[in-house]
Amino acid sequence: MVTEDDVRRIALALPETGEKTMYGTPAFYVRGKWFARMREEGDMLVLPVASEEEKAELLAAEPAKFGTTPHYDGYAVVLVRLDEVGAEEMSELLTDAWRLRAPKRLAAGYDG
Template identity: 80%
Template sequence: MVTEDDVREIALRLPETSEKTMYGTPAFYVRNKWFARVREEGDVLVLPVAGEEEKAELIAAEPGAFFTTPHYDGHAIVLVRFGAVDAREMGELLTDAWLLRAPKRLAAAFEDRTG
């Protein structure tokens, strides 16, 4: 099971990432743009995704792991249950969210290094 500490460790490994508080909970930023936030429950992560279609696909494929609330209707943001994904999948999710929010040159340099 992934914990908040695991999320923190994975997120902070990404280039130019910092941790700040958003709505009273830990959130992760790349050059002042958020890409992940721990929800108030403490075991759910808020992540941007590429579009509402991707959000719907994730929820349909793994409803035990991914979900949404009415607050996020109309937004390309998905909620992820920590206990329903492993560290590898969480790393992929965080990296994808980071790539969405990172400046283009930083994202391109990262992708060049990691293949």
């Protein structure tokens, strides 16, 4: 299980990442593009994924961990239940979301 503080620590360790508020909740940005946001309830994280197909696969494979709402229908975005993931998996999820939104050169430099 991870907490909002764990999410913050992991997200802000990624290159050129900052925190701002989005819809009244903490959100994390790389060069002005959001890549993660806490939900209002504080128990879920909103994350972009590569495609709607990937979203469907995650939802089907692990419905206890990943969810969605009608608000996100048609968008490549999933909700991650914080009490269902550990720190290592959250790090992978946040890093993948960061890579989706980071400029290509920045992501390539991070991946080394």
